[in-house]
Amino acid sequence: MGQLIGQTKTPWSYKNCPPVTSSYCIDPTKEYPEAYSEFMTRHCTWNLYGPVGIYLDADTMIEESEVDKIFANREKDKTESAAVQMA
Numbered sequence: 727m728g729q730l731i732g733q734t735k736t737p738w739s740y741k742n743c744p745p746v747t748s749s750y751c752i753d754p755t756k757e758y759p760e761a762y763s764e765f766m767t768r769h770c771t772w773n774l775y776g777p778v779g780i781y782l783d784a785d786t787m788i789e790e791s792e793v794d795k796i797f798a799n800r801e802k803d804k805t806e807s808a809a810v811q812m813a
Contacts, residue, residue: 743770749789765793 740763743754752758752770765788767773772793774786 738768740766740770749791750787753790759797761797762793765796 740752740758741754743752746753750771752766752772754770764776765772765774767777772788772790774788
């Protein structure tokens with residue numbers, strides 16, 4: 727049985743990425759929450775569509791700061807939803 731596109735025999739880790747060369751690259755020296763993997767590509771870049779985004783278009787590449795904003799907004803939404811439910 728063959729491998730699917732994007733699959734590797736060993737688990738992929740962003741810790742094996744090369745040193746950062748732009749704000750679109752994953753920094754292998756940082757510790758990221760596991761949820762950030764949603765936006766990581768195997769090419770060591772940040773992408774709006776995550777691992778499959780690299781096959782779509784360069785327009786979907788995002789910077790690490792944008793990933794931070796996405797997660798901050800999700801937390802804000804959770805907090806607001808919880809406050810509304812308690813009201």
